[in-house]
Amino acid sequence: MSLLRLENITKTYHLGEIDVPVLKGISFTVERGELVALMGASGSGKSTLMNVLGCLDRPTSGKYWLDGQEISSLSANDRALVRTAKLGFVFQSFNLLPRTTAVNNVLMPLDYSTTAPPIREALERSHSLLERVGLGSRLDHIPSQMSGGQQQRVAIARSLINQPALLLADEPTGNLDSQTSVEILEMFQQLNAAGLTVMLVTHDPKVAAYADRVIRVVDGLIVEDDHGGRTIDVTKQQRPARERIDAGVPAAEQLQPAAAIAAIEEPESELTAASAGGTAVAVRPKTVAATVAPKPAAAAPAVSKIHLGLASLVPGPLRTAFTALRRNKMRSALTALGVIIGVGAVIAMVEISQGSRTSLMATMSTMGANTIMVRSGAAASGGISFGSGTLLTLTPGDSEEIAREATAIAAAAPVVQIQGQVVYGNRNWIPMSVYGTTPNYLEIRDWEQLEEGEMFNDRDVRNANKVCVIGTTLVKELFDGQSPLGEDIRVKNVSLRVVGVLGRKGSNMMGMDQDDVILAPWTTIKYRVADNSAAAEVAATSSNSTEVNSLNELYPGSTELYPVQSATQLANTPQPVRFTNIDQISVKARSAADIPVAMDEITSILRQRHRIRPGGTDDFNLRDMGEMVKAMGSMSEMMGGLLMIVALISLVVGGVGIMNIMLVSVTERTREIGLRMAVGARSHHILRQFLIEAIVLCVFGGAIGILLGRTASYAVWLAMRWPVEASLPAIIGAFLVSATIGVAFGFYPAWKASRLDPIEALRYE
Ligand code: ADP
Ligand code: MG
Numbered sequence: 016m017s018l019l020r021l022e023n024i025t026k027t028y029h030l031g032e033i034d035v036p037v038l039k040g041i042s043f044t045v046e047r048g049e050l051v052a053l054m055g056a057s058g059s060g061k062s063t064l065m066n067v068l069g070c071l072d073r074p075t076s077g078k079y080w081l082d083g084q085e086i087s088s089l090s091a092n093d094r095a096l097v098r099t100a101k102l103g104f105v106f107q108s109f110n111l112l113p114r115t116t117a118v119n120n121v122l123m124p125l126d127y128s129t130t131a132p133p134i135r136e137a138l139e140r141s142h143s144l145l146e147r148v149g150l151g152s153r154l155d156h157i158p159s160q161m162s163g164g165q166q167q168r169v170a171i172a173r174s175l176i177n178q179p180a181l182l183l184a185d186e187p188t189g190n191l192d193s194q195t196s197v198e199i200l201e202m203f204q205q206l207n208a209a210g211l212t213v214m215l216v217t218h219d220p221k222v223a224a225y226a227d228r229v230i231r232v233v234d235g236l237i238v239e240d241d242h243g244g245r246t247i248d249v250t251k252q253q254r255p256a257r258e259r260i261d262a263g264v265p266a267a268e269q270l271q272p273a274a275a276i277a278a279i280e281e282p283e284s285e286l287t288a289a290s291a292g293g294t295a296v297a298v299r300p301k302t303v304a305a306t307v308a309p310k311p312a313a314a315a316p317a318v319s320k321i322h323l324g325l326a327s328l329v330p331g332p333l334r335t336a337f338t339a340l341r342r343n344k345m346r347s348a349l350t351a352l353g354v355i356i357g358v359g360a361v362i363a364m365v366e367i368s369q370g371s372r373t374s375l376m377a378t379m380s381t382m383g384a385n386t387i388m389v390r391s392g393a394a395a396s397g398g399i400s401f402g403s404g405t406l407l408t409l410t411p412g413d414s415e416e417i418a419r420e421a422t423a424i425a426a427a428a429p430v431v432q433i434q435g436q437v438v439y440g441n442r443n444w445i446p447m448s449v450y451g452t453t454p455n456y457l458e459i460r461d462w463e464q465l466e467e468g469e470m471f472n473d474r475d476v477r478n479a480n481k482v483c484v485i486g487t488t489l490v491k492e493l494f495d496g497q498s499p500l501g502e503d504i505r506v507k508n509v510s511l512r513v514v515g516v517l518g519r520k521g522s523n524m525m526g527m528d529q530d531d532v533i534l535a536p537w538t539t540i541k542y543r544v545a546d547n548s549a550a551a552e553v554a555a556t557s558s559n560s561t562e563v564n565s566l567n568e569l570y571p572g573s574t575e576l577y578p579v580q581s582a583t584q585l586a587n588t589p590q591p592v593r594f595t596n597i598d599q600i601s602v603k604a605r606s607a608a609d610i611p612v613a614m615d616e617i618t619s620i621l622r623q624r625h626r627i628r629p630g631g632t633d634d635f636n637l638r639d640m641g642e643m644v645k646a647m648g649s650m651s652e653m654m655g656g657l658l659m660i661v662a663l664i665s666l667v668v669g670g671v672g673i674m675n676i677m678l679v680s681v682t683e684r685t686r687e688i689g690l691r692m693a694v695g696a697r698s699h700h701i702l703r704q705f706l707i708e709a710i711v712l713c714v715f716g717g718a719i720g721i722l723l724g725r726t727a728s729y730a731v732w733l734a735m736r737w738p739v740e741a742s743l744p745a746i747i748g749a750f751l752v753s754a755t756i757g758v759a760f761g762f763y764p765a766w767k768a769s770r771l772d773p774i775e776a777l778r779y780e
Pocket of ligand 1: 028029030035037055056057058059060061062063064
């Protein structure tokens, strides 16, 4: 069976309306082990034919068998598989990967091979191939550090790494000087001698002279196939190379072990089968292999040099991406900068807004985030409302019943509120609030921690004892920071003994000082302080003035018009002052989530106690801090959201930057893509490569961005003491988002790269 057989291959290019027939019916066969030159003037269609032979292109018509397999009907991907399995390419312009070592250039085709050996073996193979082409001492050189001839040798080693059945070389000496050309051509002869089938494309008769057989193409047709007579000349053609070997010319010498390794793993049986076909050519390789066989030790040094770095642990595609990115360090860094800034901004924003929200929540909980205020309803007269609290309907009993009956509340306390001056010694002060309440008011306000002393107790409430606890602001204003415990202060002329100092709470959201407060038993405030004006006046007019001021007796006008009530009268006709209404009830729900339930319970308890018929209006109002908490929370959430959007926009901008650079990179590396496809990369390999590059950029950018964001928010905390809070979900989220951006914005360039036509890409300037 012939290695390749062409039957009436034609190729016509369509340039708009015009058909350009380039190949006009080419038929020939090539046996294994042949060294064929395809010769013709420039423009005669040699490269076109070569592309068909190399499974890079499809013929317009005709059939092509390679190694028994019909190729012209295969899909692009299947042709790529044929290329990795059976073909090696050497190009006029070397087409090495720039800034990539010789070894890695040689290894590259294995990335796409379906039968790639493990990394150590692959390295061994690439080292011995480089030894074989005479570059044993240039393993880690990059193309720019090598001469044209050396580069072409690397390219030849690369074409052999997949142990191809057929080596296709399109003008391999076109860019080389004549001396180097001779070396390269002799190398082809050596390879051919070791059993490899070589197809040499050239316009130069001197180059063609190195072949056993010359197929001459003129205008897309074979005009001569110089086959028969040449087989005898083969030994003569071979001679120059042999002489070199004997003379010990280095390049040729290093070529010897290569033959011994016989990377050309053409089974000998097939060669013999070919020779049975009658060509003398096929016999030759066996004899050459035999002559060089006794010197296999020469390959050893190369193998011993192999050291597997950490890099070999990284999967191939990822390594390729790293290499590509490293080739353009500055550009990669600048590209990633967009993502770095974007992710950094996102992280900083999230941390700052989260921190401020948390501190806001903390502030609000000091104000009692779960509190519900029950106030008495509005009195109305003749359609005019007097506002909330003007109906005196709430009683301490209501508070007690709520505390007892409602399940969703933690505590309830009655509150009586007054305004007035506080005096201690020669100082005075008007506190923001003077509250009469019960001890569990502290629980409702989350204020259990007292700075010193203790809260008044239930007995004080029952007995209306003249005690109070005061906030730290009063301690400062009245006591100059001295301990006020045991001292008496006078609230609206009633002296109350200070038994405790409330813990510091700071100002609330409205900027009101929460520590500017006096708490006393509600009974004390209600009956002793609030009413002392009325009671004291009565006392003053009834007794004191008449008894102390003797002048009173001089004037008959002092006779009381409205005599003071006697004790009996008082008992029989209760005065409004003894009516035990309170201003409000403070209730604490078990949790913020329980607030609605608690409010329902309070409503039904109060309606029942106040005997309000179904459909009647409530004589009380409920207000919960939850509303405020929600409002403040949603405000800070909105701010956070806005900042987040800005940060996300910057991430998208970063993504666009990545897309832009990836597109540039695809264009810039068109030839590389073409080369990779020629050596067998299928379109998904190319897609994957560029996608991974984009993702690696983004993920790296993301990681650095996270660090940057953390640093930024820490700096903000240091500089401005804004509360910040590290957020793991944000970090994970930012990481995922940046990877997603890599995929989203890297996909188009990668897709574009994968759609490239290998021939066009190889020809791209
Ligand atoms: P050479 O023998 O010099 O390698 P080619 O095979 O490259 O010649 O080209 C043969 C002819 O086909 C040339 O005339 C060239 O203009 C034409 N040709 C090659 N590729 C294309 C293409 N993609 N589109 C149109 N014409 C093409
Ligand atoms: Mg050409």
